[in-house]
Amino acid sequence: MSATATAFTARIGRIEISATMAINNEATVLRSQGVDLVDFGAGEPHFTTPEHIKQAGIEAIQKNFTKYTPVAGIKDLRQAIVERHKQDFGSNYTFDETIVTTGGKNALFNTFQVLVDHGDEVIIPVPYWVSFKDMVQFCGGKCCFVPTSAEDGFRLTAAMIEKAITPRTKIILVNSPNNPSGAVVAPEDLAAIVKLAASRGIYVMSDECYVYLDYTGKSFSLGSLTEYKDSLLVMGSLSKTYSMTGWRLGYALAPLAVVKQLTKLQSQSTSNPTSIVQKAGLAALTSSQQCVAGMKAEYITLRERIVNGLRQIPGVKCNMPEGAFYAFPDVSEVAKRAGIDTLQLSSRLLHEGHVVTVPGEAFGLAGHIRCSYATSADAIDRGLERIAKFFAAL
Ligand SMILES: Cc1ncc(COP(=O)(O)O)c(C=O)c1O
Missing domain, CATH: 3.90.1150.10 (Aspartate Aminotransferase, domain 1)
Structure with missing residues (x-):
């Protein structure tokens, strides 16, 4: 060799x-x-993928919407993301507090890249989606796992998280509804985790890839906890919600300073999410949610x-x-x-x-x-x- x-x-x-x-x-x-x-x-x-979303993509091609777009995504789409989120969950983000990414995975990956340095710790409840661990390790970060159990309905509480916090803790990750367990963390437990994190100057990263597939009847986004906005990193995806996995469209809702860093990273990597996909995403978010x-x-x-x-x-x-x-x-x-x-x-x-x-x-x-x-x-x-x-x- x-x-x-x-x-x-x-x-x-x-x-x-x-x-x-x-x-x-x-x-x-x-x-x-x-x-x-x-x-x-x-x-x-x-x-x-629903017909009207596909049509919007086709139309974008036919209208030659096929050039580079602004790095953080077209303004209409960023606006649509924050408006849908506000309508569905009561958040209050402005368009410049979001960035459109090439899938939710890209939002997660980039956010870890801009926040986690060598030796920084990220608290990850178990069971966890396969990629979290590797994304943190790619940054040189350390994963601190918090076990949950099937017998307990995979319940996650602030007390469980608190035991894992150290002076190096940078991010607490939550993923509800959870892949792979399908468990939903109770909104009051999530709120207690955010309150705890904010009091210690730690970010909570909420992977809300499945937030629209919550069968408890009370879909909840951490973004609705507007008083803790400075501590929240909300990761969204259109993949599962609109059956758009192959299109690759996701977003982050985060403090302006974080979005600026994410934009810088995106400007030096993918440049922008695919132009025609952004138009399809816009149709998905602004049309009927039936x-x-x-x-x-x-x-x-x-x-x-x-x-x-x-x-x-x-x-x-x-x-x-x-x-x-x-x-x-x-x-x-x-x-x-x-x-x-x-x-x-x-x-x-x-x-x-x-x-x-x-x-x-x-x-x-x-x-x-x-x-x-x-x-x-x-x-x-x-x-x-x-x-x-x-x-x-x-
Ligand atoms: C928990 C979780 N987060 C994020 C993703 C990323 O989804 P995408 O990159 O397709 O938006 C997935 C995909 O399986 C997932 O299960």
Whole structure:
């Protein structure tokens, strides 16, 4: 091997390929070999992007809206983001307190980049979405994990967070509704966490990727806590809300000083979110929100179906998720009986049972597997049947 081939940076060595993407790649290989898989692995809606949003993108191309845009996004879109947020959650951001990004992931990544230095600590509740840990490590930051448990409904309280705070704590991360557990943190617990953070001069980063897929009937954004605005970093995404995962559109709502730094970073990296996608995003945010309600209603039905089915499988325990589109059953009894961990269980379920799931290890919580129910009712039934059969034979 040549000397240059191994000269990678220390920071790229600190991260791993996203576990969910790795599993999807494995599933793609099996499919290309003709294997019929039931896919509970997908982290994306099974719906097509609503027609009026697609049309706005097409129109943008036809009208030649295909040049660079302002770095932080077109003003109309930034205005639409803050207005929708205000209308839905009672926040009071101005357009210059938001930046449009290339997906929610890009908003999260860049925000960590501008705030986390070597040795800074970020508090991350477990289970966590796969990318948080790597994003923090890429900055040279340290992840401080706070465990939550299925028995307790994955409850997260300010008292739990407080124990993890040190003089190096820079950010407390919350993700409600949660990927992978589907748990929703009670608004009063979230408010107590923000109050605690503000009193210690710590930011709360709220990943609200699934905020519109909250089935508790009281969707809550931390952005509504306007008196704590200086301490809040609200990360949004259009991906799941409008079934726009491939378009790559997200945003951050943050103090002006943070938005300025994010804009500087964006000016030296992606330059701007794709022009035509911004127009599609504008249509999504400013048109009727009926499409969101329709998708949400279907997720609620699918959620019942998968959870009830999982609960009937011997050895499987499953909380009723309160948001997002994932069930996160405890399958530790099954894995124990087979003498394997859930990493192996999920892998064998893929290769022998032909159902794609993501092992809890990827989210920091072994003993579970994540099953996405963003799929058809028929696929859910077939997947459940295969899981039951495969577990019974172990
Ligand atoms: C919790 C969470 N945050 C952020 C994202 C990023 O979504 P996107 O970059 O598509 O907006 C995802 C995607 O799966 C997610 O599950």
